[in-house]
Amino acid sequence: MSAAADLARALDPVAVFRQGVLGPNGQPAEADEWQETVMRSGAPRQLILCNRQAGKSTTVGAKAVAGMLYDPGLYLIVAPTLRQSKLLFDKVAGVYKRLPDVSRIETSNKTELFLENGSQLVALPGDDDATIRGYSGPKAIYIDEASRVSDEVYAALRPMLATSGGQLIALTTPYGRRGWFYEAWEFQKDWTRTTITARDCPRITTEFLEEERTTMGEWRFRQEYLCEFVDTDEQFFSSDLIDAMVDNTLEAWA
Template sequence: MSAAADFLRAGDPVLVFTEGARDEEGNPIVPAQWQADVLVSTARRELILVNRQGGKSTVVGAKCAHGLIYEPGLYLIIAPTLRQSKLLFRKARAILKRLRGAPRIVKDNDTELELENGAQLVALPGDSDANIRGYSAPRAVYIDEAARVSDAVYAALRPMLAASRSGQMIALTTPYGRRGWFFEAWEYGGGAWTRTTITAKDCPHITAEFLKEEQEGMSDWQFRSEYLCEFTDTDEAFFSSELIEGMVDASLEPW
């Protein structure tokens, strides 16, 4: 590609999405406005709460591919299991490989990708904090299915960014109950996090007929969580969060 075209793409990550992202039939995708906003965001801490099949993996894959080319460094993908981490890894790798003039790939396997410019992409399992220690100063940490990643793993990830002034932590997920670090960050994290939320009703490719079928075939909490992005109590909860909150008297001082 020409130097001018490469310069434009360097300054506009949306061009990476339009050039490299594809739907299930292999057709180019036009990014939704929220996806464009995520692509250009420079927020250091970002929470992305989007319904199933809403396009969150595609946009983060494109954002990662842009970073690998134009801000080389270490990029980490974490998910509850290695299988899930590899799904987002493959998404980013596929987008990267479609881009004209991208740096040559010098290492490529199921969990690691390295470019000739020194950029590295690594997929890791988030089933134990022991599996992710040892990495430092990443350009970005992407936490997929973040609501299901344990508090211990999240706590082990945060110090990685201590030596990275511009390093980003981006957590993408659908809700999974009213507990865990993601819920706490979403509800009580204040200005420390930039938040994006999209529900199935915001996605033109998800029809009302499909949603009706899903609502009839799932439990209420599952439907509200998976498609409406509501933090609801799961069937695992013995007492509802509303009942527990109603038993707490905030006026009492601890002793």
């Protein structure tokens, strides 16, 4: 690769996507507009709310590879289970291995990828906050299926970024009106938000969505494809009913 081509890739993470991501036909894929925006964003705190199969994992995978190449350091992947973390890890590793003229891989296994330039990619389980402690100063933390990652695990991750200035990027479909992701999305400032529904995805047809709505039921369809925070079938009382029972004008007794 020429110096000019390498500089172009360093300046634009979308170039990594074009070189390392393949479409269903085996040809280089073109990113959607929202994917380009996410890959180019330097916002320190990002929430990505997407329907299933929109391409959020591929987007974050290319973004992570760009970071590992041109901003060497520690990159962490966390999901509700190690199996899920490894799925995103495989996306990142796959993009990296398809790129020409990159740093040599020194270590590669199912959960770790170490590069000659000093970058490290590590997949971690998110089912126990005690097992992920000990890492510090990551360049980025990627939380996959973030709406299903517990508040305790999320609380254990944030201090890792205390001195590094690294990014925290959470990607997910909704999972009810509960948990840290819902609270962050609805109420907290200092987050950059991206929403993509199935209706925004050119690869999903109207006919398929109508079939899914009929097959899976209304609330699941609205959650999985329209990215709505709806009550799950596990809740005995609806969130609207619970909210109606609370009077926020009353003062709490000491």
